[in-house]
Amino acid sequence: MPHKANILLVDDRDENLTALEAILASLDQNLVRANSGEAALKALLEGDFAVILLDVVMPGMDGFETAAHIKQREKTKDVPIIFLTGAGVDRHQVFRGYASRAIDYLTKPFDPWVLRSKVEVFVDLYHTKQQLRDQSRMLRRDLGSTSNIPTGSVAGQLSQRAAEINANLAMLREQIVTDSRNSDSKAVEAVRDLDHTVTQLTTLVEAIHGPE
Numbered sequence: 001m002p003h004k005a006n007i008l009l010v011d012d013r014d015e016n017l018t019a020l021e022a023i024l025a026s027l028d029q030n031l032v033r034a035n036s037g038e039a040a041l042k043a044l045l046e047g048d049f050a051v052i053l054l055d056v057v058m059p060g061m062d063g064f065e066t067a068a069h070i071k072q073r074e075k076t077k078d079v080p081i082i083f084l085t086g087a088g089v090d091r092h093q094v095f096r097g098y099a100s101r102a103i104d105y106l107t108k109p110f111d112p113w114v115l116r117s118k119v120e121v122f123v124d125l126y127h128t129k130q131q132l133r134d135q136s137r138m139l140r141r142d143l144g145s146t147s148n149i150p151t152g153s154v155a156g157q158l159s160q161r162a163a164e165i166n167a168n169l170a171m172l173r174e175q176i177v178t179d180s181r182n183s184d185s186k187a188v189e190a191v192r193d194l195d196h197t198v199t200q201l202t203t204l205v206e207a208i209h210g211p212e
Contacts, residue, residue: 005050005126006030007119010040010066011084012058020053023112029123037061041069044076050126051103051119056085080122082106082115 007029009020017033024031029050034040038061040052052070056063063083070076080103104118 003130004028004030005123006032006047007123008032008034008040008043008049008052008054010034010037010052010058010063011055012036013055016055023116024119027116027120027123037063037066037069040066044070044073044079049076049079051122052079052081053115053119054081054083056083080104082118084108084110 007024007027009017009024009031011017011020012035014035017035021031021033032043032047032049034043037058040054043049044052054063054067058066061069063085067081067083070079070081082104084106086108103122106115106118
């Protein structure tokens with residue numbers, strides 16, 4: 001059973017934080033409050049997070065400034081951010097948000113079901129990455145204890161094989177798009193499933209190369 005993921009809720013108004021907690025309670029994850037950009041940055045130093053819900057309009061450091069700091073840090077640069085803001089935000093602000101490498105952008109009042117669904121996707125992705133890291137550690141341990149072949153050599157061979165599979169898969173995707181005889185929904189679905197599997201394999205190989 002995967003451990004609970006941390007979800008960071010950032011808003012300067014307590015009633016908004018309480019509303020977010022009510023919306024996300026059914027996900028049964030750890031909901032961490034921060035009432036300012038500074039508090040959010042401090043929380044991110046103390047733990048790992050699956051996703052950040054970040055209010056744009058806050059006194060002092062606003063949401064865009066907070067996001068910029070988050071993306072500049074090596075530890076947190078890949079943590080997905082969902083910006084939350086009131087109506088009437090101009091397009092310049094929207095583009096500024098995406099320039100900060102945010103993942104998504106919702107305008108208040110937002111649909112609770114939509115927000116919960118978006119957060120759930122990032123939580124599932126976080127758990128998948130954690131499982132792959134755990135598997136890679138076990139694989140490195142097993143390779144080190146049962147084989148005379150260096151782990152790096154095995155990982156290199158796996159990496160080469162994964163690259164070959166990726167190349168073949170790219171050709172298959174192109175063929176399905178250009179060849180009407182192979183463009184039925186079952187073929188597309190099969191390639192999509194294979195694409196997902198290869199992505200997991202590639203991530204696992206990269207993890208084997210990484211530190212313990």
